[in-house]
Amino acid sequence: MTYGRRHYLTQQILVRLAYAGPRSSETREFLKASLRFVVGMILVFFGLVATASGAPQTPPTPPSEAGSPKDATTGEFWYRRGTDAAFETAPVVETRVRFDITGVIARATVTQRFKNPLNVWIEGVYVFPLPEQAAVDHLRMRAGDRVIEGQIREKEKARQEFERAAAEGKRTTLVEQQRANLFTSRVANLGPLEELEVEIEYQQTLELEEGRVRLRFPLAMTPRYVPAIDSSLVQLASLKSGSGVVVPALYQPNCDNTLVQPPFLPTGIKTNPVSIEVNLNAGFEVASLTSDTHALEVEPRSAHEFAARLRDEVAPADRDFEISWKALPGVMPQSSIATGKGPDGTYALITLFPPSGGAVWSVRIPREVTFVIDTSGSMAGASMEQAKKAVVLAIQRLDASDSFNLIEFNSVTSSLFPHPVPASPDNLKRAVAFAESLAAEGGTEMLEALLAALASPPPAHGEEDSASVRQVIFLTDGAVSNEDQLFSVIKAKLGRARLFPVGIGSAPNRHFMTKAAEFGRGTFTFISDVNAVEKQMTELYTKIESPVLSDIQVSFDGIAAEKAEVWPRRAPDLYLGEPVVVGARFDETPSAIRVTGRRDGQPFETVAPFEQAQSGRGINVLWARRKIQSLLDGVHEGADPEAVRAQVVSLGLTHHLVTKHTSLVAVDLTPVRSAEEPMESLMVPVNSPYGSAAGPLPQSATPATLLLLQGLAATLAAWALYVAGRRL
Amino acid sequence: MKRRVLQIASLVFICWGVAQMARGAYIHSKASLAQALIRRAWSHPGTKGGPPKPWPWADTTPVARLGAPMYRVDLIVLEGGSGRTLAFGPGHVTGTARPGESGNVVIAGHRDTHFRFLKDLEKGDLLLVEGRDRDLIDYKVVKMDVVDHTRADLLRDFGDDRLTLITCYPFDALVPGGPLRYVVTAIRAPSPRA
Numbered sequence: 017m018t019y020g021r022r023h024y025l026t027q028q029i030l031v032r033l034a035y036a037g038p039r040s041s042e043t044r045e046f047l048k049a050s051l052r053f054v055v056g057m058i059l060v061f062f063g064l065v066a067t068a069s070g071a072p073q074t075p076p077t078p079p080s081e082a083g084s085p086k087d088a089t090t091g092e093f094w095y096r097r098g099t100d101a102a103f104e105t106a107p108v109v110e111t112r113v114r115f116d117i118t119g120v121i122a123r124a125t126v127t128q129r130f131k132n133p134l135n136v137w138i139e140g141v142y143v144f145p146l147p148e149q150a151a152v153d154h155l156r157m158r159a160g161d162r163v164i165e166g167q168i169r170e171k172e173k174a175r176q177e178f179e180r181a182a183a184e185g186k187r188t189t190l191v192e193q194q195r196a197n198l199f200t201s202r203v204a205n206l207g208p209l210e211e212l213e214v215e216i217e218y219q220q221t222l223e224l225e226e227g228r229v230r231l232r233f234p235l236a237m238t239p240r241y242v243p244a245i246d247s248s249l250v251q252l253a254s255l256k257s258g259s260g261v262v263v264p265a266l267y268q269p270n271c272d273n274t275l276v277q278p279p280f281l282p283t284g285i286k287t288n289p290v291s292i293e294v295n296l297n298a299g300f301e302v303a304s305l306t307s308d309t310h311a312l313e314v315e316p317r318s319a320h321e322f323a324a325r326l327r328d329e330v331a332p333a334d335r336d337f338e339i340s341w342k343a344l345p346g347v348m349p350q351s352s353i354a355t356g357k358g359p360d361g362t363y364a365l366i367t368l369f370p371p372s373g374g375a376v377w378s379v380r381i382p383r384e385v386t387f388v389i390d391t392s393g394s395m396a397g398a399s400m401e402q403a404k405k406a407v408v409l410a411i412q413r414l415d416a417s418d419s420f421n422l423i424e425f426n427s428v429t430s431s432l433f434p435h436p437v438p439a440s441p442d443n444l445k446r447a448v449a450f451a452e453s454l455a456a457e458g459g460t461e462m463l464e465a466l467l468a469a470l471a472s473p474p475p476a477h478g479e480e481d482s483a484s485v486r487q488v489i490f491l492t493d494g495a496v497s498n499e500d501q502l503f504s505v506i507k508a509k510l511g512r513a514r515l516f517p518v519g520i521g522s523a524p525n526r527h528f529m530t531k532a533a534e535f536g537r538g539t540f541t542f543i544s545d546v547n548a549v550e551k552q553m554t555e556l557y558t559k560i561e562s563p564v565l566s567d568i569q570v571s572f573d574g575i576a577a578e579k580a581e582v583w584p585r586r587a588p589d590l591y592l593g594e595p596v597v598v599g600a601r602f603d604e605t606p607s608a609i610r611v612t613g614r615r616d617g618q619p620f621e622t623v624a625p626f627e628q629a630q631s632g633r634g635i636n637v638l639w640a641r642r643k644i645q646s647l648l649d650g651v652h653e654g655a656d657p658e659a660v661r662a663q664v665v666s667l668g669l670t671h672h673l674v675t676k677h678t679s680l681v682a683v684d685l686t687p688v689r690s691a692e693e694p695m696e697s698l699m700v701p702v703n704s705p706y707g708s709a710a711g712p713l714p715q716s717a718t719p720a721t722l723l724l725l726q727g728l729a730a731t732l733a734a735w736a737l738y739v740a741g742r743r744l
Numbered sequence: 745m746k747r748r749v750l751q752i753a754s755l756v757f758i759c760w761g762v763a764q765m766a767r768g769a770y771i772h773s774k775a776s777l778a779q780a781l782i783r784r785a786w787s788h789p790g791t792k793g794g795p796p797k798p799w800p801w802a803d804t805t806p807v808a809r810l811g812a813p814m815y816r817v818d819l820i821v822l823e824g825g826s827g828r829t830l831a832f833g834p835g836h837v838t839g840t841a842r843p844g845e846s847g848n849v850v851i852a853g854h855r856d857t858h859f860r861f862l863k864d865l866e867k868g869d870l871l872l873v874e875g876r877d878r879d880l881i882d883y884k885v886v887k888m889d890v891v892d893h894t895r896a897d898l899l900r901d902f903g904d905d906r907l908t909l910i911t912c913y914p915f916d917a918l919v920p921g922g923p924l925r926y927v928v929t930a931i932r933a934p935s936p937r938a
Contacts, residue, residue: 718831718854722918723768730761734754741750 027234051384107132107140107190107206107700111290111333115231115491119299119352120222120367121632122231124150128214130700132206137695139204141184146235147220148197151641153634153672154217155680157189157203159210166680168672170665174679185689189214191680195499196645197527198237199674205689210355219634219641224367226593227348229298230340232542235290235333236523237704240536285656287703289330290337296322298341300348305341308524310543312339335522338544351624358636359670362602364629365638368611369595370565370622382417384436384486385410386469389454390492390520392426396456396474398706399521403491405549406518407451412488413557414439422447424454425465460496463505468507486513487560490532494525502528504652514538516560522706535652539591548627558592565590570598573623574607583642587613599639640671648676771831775857778832782806782820807836808843810851815861821851834858837910840899845873846932847901852910855926859911862928863895871907871930883907883930891925904917905932 111128113247115122130140146152155166166189169177174190181188182204190202191214201214223230296305298320305314311327324339351368387407395403407422414420418439422432432450469488494517496502506515515536517529520543533540541556543549568587572580581601590596596611605626612621644667647660661677668678689695786806808821821843822833829835834853841847853859871883883906890913891898898908906929913926 181868182872718771719918719920720768720771720856722920723764725768725918727761727763727765727768730757730764732761734757734761737750737754737757741747741754744747744750 044443065200070131070426087561107134107138107698108329109140109142109144109288109700111144111235111288113233113290113292113337114668115233115292115296116296117222117231117294117296117298118632119297119354119630120224120229121354121365121638122220122222123634124218124220125232126216126218128201128216130203130206130212130214132208132210134696135208137208137689137693138206139202139695139697140206140700141200141202141697142700143194143198143200143237145197145237146199146218147232147234147694148530150197150218150220151634151637151671152191152193152199152216152218152674152680153637155189155191155682156215157187157216157684158179158213159187159684162684164189164682164684166682168669168678169681170669170672171677174681177683178204178681181683182695185687185691185693187212187684187688189682191216191674193674193676193679195497195527196531196676197234197525205695207688219637221367221597223509223636224369224595226369227345228340228342230338231294232526233292233337234526235331236335236706238524271685278364287616288333288699291330292326292334292337294322294324294339296324296341298322298343299352301344303342305339305684307337307339308548309338315543333726335706336341336524336544341490351609351622351628353626353629354632354635355629356632356635358639360601362605363635363639364600364602365632365635366570366600366609366624367595367597368609368622368624370590370611370613370615370620382419383487384414385414385418385420386423386436386486386488387411387420388423388425388465388469388490388492390426390460390462390465390490391424391449391454391456392460392495393397393457394460394493394495395520399493400454400456402520402543402549404451404454406491406520406543406553409447409550410557411439411444411447411451414444415631416440420447421702422450422470423465424450424656425461426457427459427461429461429464430741431468452471460492462496462502466490466502466505467509468512470506470511470515486511487516488513488536489516489518489556491518491520492524493521494519494532496525496528499525499528499531500652501724503531503535503597503649506532507652510536514560516540516556518556531649534588535649537589539594554585556562560591562592565613565615565620568596568611568613570596571610571612572599572600572602572606572608572626573610574626575604576600579603580606581643583639584646599635599642601636601639637671637673640667644673772857774831775833775854777860779820782822782833786820806833806852807847807876808841809872809874810834811874812861812865812869813872814869815860815864819853819858830854834909837899841901843873844873844877844879844881846905848899848904848906848908849873850899850908850910855911855915856915859909860915862909862911862926863915865928869930870933871909873907880935881905882933884933884936885928885930887929889927889929891927892923906930907932916934 038445102548108131110131112127112129114125116125117123126146128142130142132138132140157164158165167693168174171192174192178188178190185205187205188203189212192200194200201216203212203214205393206212216532220231223232285524292310296302302317302322305322305324306312310326310331313327315323322341350371351366353366355362355364357363387410389403389407391400411420416439419436420439420443421436424430424432432447433443469490513536515532517532517536518541519526519529522544524542526542529540529542538557540558541552543552566589568590570582570587571577579602583599587596587598590613600606607627608623608625610621610623612619614620644664647655647663647667651657651660664675665677667673668675674680786809806820807823807825810819810821811817821832822829822835824835824837830853833849836843837850837852840850843849843851853862855862865885865888867885867887869885871885873881873883875881898910909928909930911926912920913924915926
């Protein structure tokens with residue numbers, strides 16, 4: 017009862033046992049474990065040397081229990097509702113994607129086939145990623161031979177309409193945007209063992225670089241980390257801001273932090289198959305068409321027309337799809353203009369490569385480079401290896417006149433040096449050792465790391481410091497859910513620094529990367545494959561060691577300035593090989609487009625005639641998507657959120673677009689389910705991204721037994737060889 | 745000639761074999777030795793700043809003592825669930841309730857060293873936790889589950905006083921790094937000694 021008595025009892029119960037038992041029982045256990053395998057030792061040895069490096073394991077069977085997932089096969093799997101419920105099958109979504117590409121614009125049709133494997137009525141909820149620039153403008157629901165077209169509504173109204181129809185037993189579909197690149201489709205009143213198709217269409221611009229066009233389509237999402245509650249962020253921010261700096265009202269509770277995440281399947285189980293078809297009209301002669309992520313079957317139709325599909329007809333949705341085509345030297349046009357009519361006028365999408373001057377600085381400007389490495393749990397596995405390799409490569413490229421620092425973050429942030437240090441051989445050696453010792457675990461509290469990286473350096477070098485270039489290279493999978501908050505921090509704290517996000521893993525959050533690069537006035541790089549690290553990091557380095565094009569202005573000849581509405585209003589800085597891409601709406605057709613700017617302090621200008629414009633479909637949608645994005649970004653710069661919301665709703669309704677504030681909803685008027693029959697709501701589980709390893713639960717196994725067995729087997733083999741040798 | 749090749753091969757195998765065995769043995773001896781050092785730190789009366797560090801360069805401190813009398817298990821729990829900590833002892837997962845406090849106390853341990861006894865635990869078994877205040881709390885095992893490593897919800901507060909023990913699953917898998925975890929849930933029970 018009293019402290020003393022209980023303490024004494026503790027000693028009685030625990031201490032006596034402590035010295036009698038555990039050591040010997042541990043040893044016994046260990047010996048038993050070793051003996052159990054001794055018979056198959058040689059086999060184990062030869063088998064395991066090959067797999068010891070962490071080859072995927074088949075998921076072992078959990079303890080026998082009613083309905084345990086023993087018979088799980090691909091396409092049908094088991095999961096638990098609640099911790100105590102029995103295992104059961106879950107709905108599946110099969111996806112077919114068709115891309116029709118003309119020039120730099122892709123029209124995609126994504127068909128999701130919902131399958132209900134259960135004997136009850138369900139509502140299926142499927143969370144899926146789309147490219148960050150995707151403008152979803154079409155929804156069709158197909159049940160049997162009935163086809164229902166989706167209507168655009170304000171988000172809240174769409175949800176009410178969906179829920180009413182669901183309650184009345186009508187088949188209905190709702191497509192909502194959760195994040196710029198994360199969507200949800202919900203299908204209600206899917207009957208027992210029934211199937212239903214949801215067809216979504218969207219428009220997308222492709223990524224361009226000198227001589228190459230790239231299409232990226234995300235098929236997986238990395239589980240996003242939802243950071244600690246906002247109050248702690250407020251605290252953290254005020255701590256970090258230092259003396260005399262008032263933290264702006266950026267950290268106010270933000271409803272954007274709510275995020276619906278699907279259940280993720282164990283890494284060994286794959287579901288939700290995808291098939292992909294690409295019809296390409298490049299508009300120039302193509303030298304090669306390749307994919308770094310999937311094996312393709314390519315059928316050329318002419319010098320610039322191709323059809324491609326996945327070699328394996330279906331692939332699991334566990335990694336992003338990427339396809340790129342290269343132009344024959346000199347045939348890729350330096351500018352392209354696609355135009356079409358839409359509500360309120362004529363629209364155009366303009367892509368223009370500024371003339372490339374001298375590729376690199378004649379005089380090397382000293383740089384201060386801060387590397388920030390995400391070592392959160394979601395990076396475990398292949399991602400962590402990619403990140404380490406990328407950092408080590410980057411460190412070795414530093415010049416003696418440069419200075420650098422290394423920051424690691426997961427739940428906490430720690431930096432190698434208190435502030436950037438000269439890139440001396442000694443410091444470089446320490447940095448490489450530090451990078452190689454990194455291991456992934458814990459949460460993704462990115463805010464503190466960003467603040468640390470962007471913090472102004474102490475004025476140690478005095479005047480000359482302002483001449484150097486500050487660059488922050490940020491390696492992450494972007495598995496965060498507080499994007500908006502982070503963007504605000506980047507915007508507010510950037511100063512002289514430039515932020516270069518590097519996307520790592522098989523399913524990085526591309527929306528976060530591209531916007532972080534935009535707010536950070538840098539450029540983004542994606543590394544999808546560990547073998548591509550060297551190539552892609554070298555490309556990034558060439559870019560950031562070259563002069564930047566800044567103060568870019570887009571204007572039109574032949575019409576008054578107010579007759580054209582260009583988005584984004586202010587073009588971002590451009591790095592080597594990057595084009596200017598803008599959307600425009602005209603009341604009158606201009607004669608030419610003019611781009612001006614400065615390169616390394618020197619002005620430049622380039623002009624493209626408008627008559628080369630080609631007509632295309634859905635150009636207004638691309639323009640509206642750009643305008644919406646710019647308007648939403650404006651909130652970070654102090655625009656009134658309510659006014660922005662109203663504008664976004666109006667744009668969404670006019671252009672039939674799914675946005676943050678508008679959704680597409682389809683309702684079949686005939687009820688299929690009677691009121692007495694119940695309906696359950698189920699999330700469709702999704703695959704863990706390919707190559708990912710650990711989750712939030714600690715990694716808790718050692719290779720001790722494996723090592724001992726390998727040792728025993730090798731010793732035995734040595735003995736056998738020795739004997740054999742003596743007999744010769 | 746052939747004989748020479750075999751001899752060299754034999755030598756290579758023996759060297760590699762001994763090295764592997766040494767590495768395996770090192771993991772086990774580190775686990776046992778560290779527990780002894782940590783135990784000493786724990787039984788130290790302690791200063792104002794809590795118990796001393798078990799060894800001067802340790803990056804963790806003991807936070808609790810975990811006992812399973814029926815299995816002759818008595819372990820000192822360290823702060824943090826990282827690989828560095830788990831090599832020396834079970835780790836209290838940072839962010840969950842502190843041992844001795846009410847809420848969900850989550851402790852992780854290696855399946856092949858400290859937490860091997862988890863596979864023998866049965867429903868109704870008694871677990872004891874001694875927090876920094878030296879008060880002893882009884883827990884009764886209520887269930888054992890195999891879950892995927894992504895189940896972060898197991899770390900949350902369930903509104904009751906519980907102890908969650910986590911280790912890798914399956915217990916006999918040779919290669920570490922699998923996706924499954926074995927989770928033992930125990931609910932606080934009134935102490936018979938009170």
